[in-house]
Amino acid sequence: MYKTQNGDTFDSNNPYCNYRSPLSTRYASKDMQYNFSEQKKFSTWRRLWINLAKAEQELGLDITQDQIAEMQNNVNDINFEECAAEEKITRHDVMAHVHVFAKQCPKAAPIIHLGATSCFVGDNTDLIVIRDGLNLLLPRVAVVIDNLAHFADRYKSLPTLGFTHLQPAQLTTVGKRATLWLFDLLMDEKALRRAKDDLRFRGAKGTTGTQASFLQLFDGDRTKVQKLDQRIAELSGFTKVYPVTGQTYTRKVDLEVVSALSSLGATMHKMCSDLRLLANMKEVEEPFEKTQIGSSAMPYKRNPMRSERCCALARHLLALFSNAANTHSVQWFERTLDDSANKRLTLSEAFLTADAALMVLENVTQGLVVYPKVIERRIGQELPFMSAENIIMAMVKKGGDRQICHERIRVLSHEAGAQVKEHGKDNDFLERVRADAYFAPIVGELNELLNPSTYIGCAPEQVTEFLNDEVKPVLEKYKEYLKKPSSVTLNI
Structure with missing residues (x-):
């Protein structure tokens, strides 16, 4: 017991x-x-020591197959x-794991971590974990x-009231609005994919990046040092x-x-x-959900709790950027250790938070519910004002004076606005x-002039072209994954 x-x-x-x-108990996927567990971290350390031994053996150091097998x-x-x-x-921490691993592998003990520094593992x-996290x-x-x-394709032609400054503007469509979210997500996919593709391996660089210890191991043969670096990466x-x-x-x-x-x-x-x-x-x-409760005091409520959760997680994700920026900015010369504690928190929380928020967003986007009659009613409240230019043009065609x-x-x-x-x-x-x-000359045309579909411009065509030209090529990269049924199960 503890007091x-x-x-x-x-x-x-x-x-x-x-x-x-909460990222572990409530939000992020298993x-x-x-990927950020102790088991993954330290078993990866051991795999790196094995890869180091394999590469050093290939390049002529006295390391036996029995030693490598014992580590494996x-x-x-x-x-x-x-x-x-x-x-x-x-x-x-690194030397602690070296000592314990050496006890388990007495044959390999002399060559575990040979020539390496703590940052080797x-x-x-970290680079392996980042790669796997992005995957x-x-x-x-x-x-x-x-x-x-x-969703965008299904509702590409359904008119809805557009907003600028959060004030009623011209009409758009439900599907066209969704393409605005989609385009941002396409940019994110590209940025994440680029970050993954740009990742390289640190390899075997030594205490200050000069590879001095490895140059000594290979008796000054720099070609072998270079090959060791590349081989460990491979x-x-x-x-x-x-x-x-x-x-x-x-x-x-980072x-x-x-x-x-x-x-x-x-x-998000x-x-x-x-x-x-x-x-x-x-x-x-x-x-x-049919059994979902929106409020303990107000049974009628249907709170957007998933979207609120996604916003909450996304806000934390946004805040983590400053940690990564500040950490890089104060790495003096070849390195300082004030990155370590912050990095343990920032990297893991960034990935776990993004993962959790995406799970929520997947759940939300696969079941969005649209209420066309409500949308139609709101259009009906605002469209009369928006029809002014069409009414003017119709009157001019009948011989009226525009001014x-x-x-x-x-x-x-x-007068109507005051009402x-x-x-x-x-x-x-x-x-x-x-x-x-x-306005008697055009009274018979008013219903036609107020047809919402005549106010949405090229929105339906824009949606179709956008999905074909921009979205489909990206989704093609993930076609095998998209064939799988959704495995998302949201916790409370």
């Missing part, structure tokens, strides 16, 4: 008595959690308690894009190494990755904010037009 300074007593071995990140047989068998105890003694593992996120982005593409699944590093790969790499993830967060926040506004207007809603017509419409529209704003009545602009003898 706190506040006087509380608890079982320190009980996981519910220790802090647990795959992404494993113990790659996943990690005694975490023993490693923790060893770290208390050494105050060094630390940095190279998990990109298909999720593609699923959201695919969901929205189907064995670890990378085609290129960073040509120059300090003790670490530049933290600019900054670029977190920047792409934060940018994705901005996209913008889209889900739009959905929350649409839910308020009762035009479009996220999925709502006189403009003034009459201005007066009538202001709406001051008295809470419906927009009666058209009734006023019909009652004004001046």
